[in-house]
Ligand code: NAD
């Protein structure tokens with residue numbers, strides 16, 4: 001059985017679907033701080049299987065320990081549970097350090113005494129900051145974090161490394177995601193942004209459907225091919241599939257290494273304007289936008305060299321961006337049909 005923390009969240013829910021499709025029984029722990037229980041229905045509509053669900057906070061050691069008592073068959077963990085809003089982390093750093101780090105440390109403590117074979121950790125390309133060279137490999141330098149959120153990812157990677165180097169009886173795979181976008185093609189699950197979206201795709205789809213008047217494109221004077229920021233937008237289902245391979249790798253001891261780090265991206269950088277164009281051509285829907293000031297703290301350009309993940313995991317993110325844009329749009333329309341937004 002696989003424990004998925006934060007499994008009703010955006011990436012977690014897509015990963016639960018892929019785990020179930022691969023035959024793994026799943027138990028989710030989530031405190032529903034940034035997701036909701038209906039996600040379980042969406043997962044069940046896709047796979048026909050309702051995952052086990054425990055509503056609890058991973059920072060609560062008694063709750064985590066109780067969960068292992070109830071599900072003694074847990075062999076692997078995927079730790080998605082975290083607070084993830086960069087801007088909010090600048091306002092509430094203690095909340096971010098406490099939530100993200102205590103969650104991880106509780107899990108590591110329990111793993112050691114419960115016979116769990118490995119933990120997959122959700123890290124981020126944010127650890128590379130503004131890279132000197134693109135694309136970035138796993139060996140590219142880690143830059144000083146520019147937000148408490150980003151710092152929690154760096155510190156978490158260090159905590160895991162220290163615990164494994166101290167001889168912990170389990171393995172870890174650290175996955176550095178680039179920019180996950182899109183939704184399950186069934187539109188049964190997707191990203192549920194809280195309030196006004198800060199991220200590009202939810203803001204774009206909400207604008208396309210008329211919730212927002214126009215999309216502000218933050219800056220057109222960057223030193224890039226068209227002046228707009230460049231990112232590596234990766235389809236969330238492609239991303240989810242990499243987790244299944246990572247889990248399999250730990251449980252079957254495919255690798256000698258006790259700790260491994262992989263970039264999860266497509267290898268293609270797309271500019272913000274290229275993404276807007278891809279959305280419009282894939283859906284036939286126009287997105288009203290205006291060029292606005294640069295957003296403070298934005299990285300100019302970052303995209304992945306995913307060669308290591310491609311070769312070692314035998315995984316590749318190959319969903320065409322147009323398909324991803326259609327899934328994002330279908331999900332936005334589904335939210336409207338359901339009267340959610
Ligand atoms: P999300 O907010 O949709 O999912 C996180 C889930 O964790 C939510 O359901 C939330 O309710 C739950 N949660 C938070 N704190 C918890 C706690 N203490 N106990 C139990 N549940 C808790 O976020 P997501 O986009 O699915 O991100 C998943 C992971 O991937 C996070 O660790 C995030 O930092 C990381 N990540 C995300 C992105 C991205 O752009 N979405 C990029 C890189 C890394």
Ligand code: WQD
Nearest residue numbers: 086124126198199200201203216217218229231272295298
């Ligand atoms: C993408 C591009 C914006 C909104 C964030 C986190 C990072 C990682 C992924 C977790 C940028 C532009 C955006 C808008 C715009 N998360 N934009 N108008 O900043 O790459 O990364 O999510 O680990 O840590 O910082 O993602 O979607 O916010 O922005 O023009 O309304 O879209 O300027 O160039 P970002 P994003």
